[in-house]
Amino acid sequence: MKANQKATILLIYTGGTIGMIKDADTGALKAFNFKKLIKGIPELKLLDCNIETVSFEKPIDSSNMQISDWQKTAEIIEKNYTNFDGFVVLHGSDTMSYSASALSFMFENLNKPIVFTGSQLPIGDLRTDAKENLITAIQIASLQEKGKPVIQEVSLYFEYKLYRGNRTTKISAEHFNAFTSPNFPELVESGVHLNVNNEVLLKENVSKKLKVNTNFDDNVFILKLFPGINKTILHTLLHTPNLKGVVLETYGSGNAPMENWFIDEIESAIKRGIHIINVTQCSGGTVLMGAYETSTRLKEIGLISGKNITTEAAITKLMYLLGQNVANSVFKTIFETSLRGEMND
Incomplete structure (x- = not known):
């Protein structure tokens, strides 16, 4: 990618609270139409990147996540790998740490960001954490330095912090800061500025070709x-x-x-x-x-x-x-x- 070009980000919706909105009449949660994403979150227009979206045909609650769903997510990314500078995976928080860990092992010689995020409240809620998580996850995925992505690994963004995905665990079903990385520092902290902890980032050998290994054994x-x-x-x-x-x-x-x-x-x-x-x-x-x-x-x-x-x-x-x-x-x-x-x- 040329230094003056806008980053292109693929947003992948697998399911989860972040993609739900409340029906104004019944109060029941229903899946958000990602074709109308920009309309629903006009702030995305302010981001300095181009966003495209793809959704699972049948979005799932993350409690139903299976190896086949990890494989499906990996296949979407692999198929679009050369056409995008970064990927943001919208996912239910309950099993997000498992999925982020699984994807990290599937992708060998990864040199682009795969950022998992989600929310504790639906995107249409007045007090939702979904907008901030989504907007900042996209912003982080589009970070470039000398035409190359700053983040080159599978990560997880929640409540102002980007963690290495395979170092995370969910600690709260109640609070917005639902995740922690008990034995490893955050990769990025979001405040007035995005503070990148460059010393701890994974940097792959870019001369090596991407390999995607999706065979998992569940015994x-x-x-x-x-x-x-x-x-x-x-x-x-x-x-x-x-x-x-x-x-x-x-x-x-x-x-x-x-x-x-x-x-x-x-x-x-x-x-x-x-x-x-x-x-x-x-x-x-x-x-x-x-x-x-x-x-x-x-x-x-x-x-x-x-x-x-x-x-x-x-x-x-x-x-x-x-x-x-x-x-x-x-x-x-x-x-x-x-x-x-x-x-x-």
């Missing part, structure tokens, strides 16, 4: 440990037919019960080729296996360290690597390596 589950978990339940879960991977949410810095039956069940699953990822239940911090006696055995039997990855990024990374048929011999090493800035190496 996985997340297991949150709790005092009182019993052998029968654990044994049954770990013997689920076709199971290939588990994200194990442990205590503190990666600690778990020391009972022999617990360790034996986990070790037996690992020996059967099931990949088990150790992530912390804490909202912030990192897994440090071996720091306490209660995690030393987990390290010895070959549990994979999730380090400071979020649960959302851990489960989508697991599905992604399984979908790429990564060999068992190198799976642990690859998982414990940061692929898209999702964890600290």
Whole structure:
């Protein structure tokens, strides 16, 4: 793109509260017609970019989000990749962190922005947060420096902050600041000016060709440990037919019960080729296996360290690597390596 040209942004509506308006007569929420987007939000005309829109044929509530919907979103972006300078994905907030994480793994050698955003209130509400989130997300996606996009990764914008998508988690169903990035600073903060934290941005090698890998394997589950978990339940879960991977949410810095039956069940699953990822239940911090006696055995039997990855990024990374048929011999090493800035190496 030439330095004096306006950026072109593709707005992709998958569903969610941001795309709803209240029927004036009934008060019921209904999907917004994105063909009339500019008419509904005249402020968009003031942005220094050209906006085109595309919508899922049947917009979905993000609670219904499936791997096929991630694939559909990725396909829309891939198909339009050369024609646009940036992409803004409008999405329900409930599973947005999962989707942003999934898309980050799907897009290898990405050098354009994919910005997820949404809102807590519909776009037509008097006190809505939708307009600010949408306008600023588009503005951030259109940021250019020397003819190149400033943001070159999958990100999530909500309530004045742009985060790396695969570092986020939803923390509130009530407040406008619904998301946090517990172990990584924001990429951009929106105030009077857009303050870009250049030091933490991902910069891809532009000489490498974009690859979009949409094969994900869903033979996985997340297991949150709790005092009182019993052998029968654990044994049954770990013997689920076709199971290939588990994200194990442990205590503190990666600690778990020391009972022999617990360790034996986990070790037996690992020996059967099931990949088990150790992530912390804490909202912030990192897994440090071996720091306490209660995690030393987990390290010895070959549990994979999730380090400071979020649960959302851990489960989508697991599905992604399984979908790429990564060999068992190198799976642990690859998982414990940061692929898209999702964890600290």
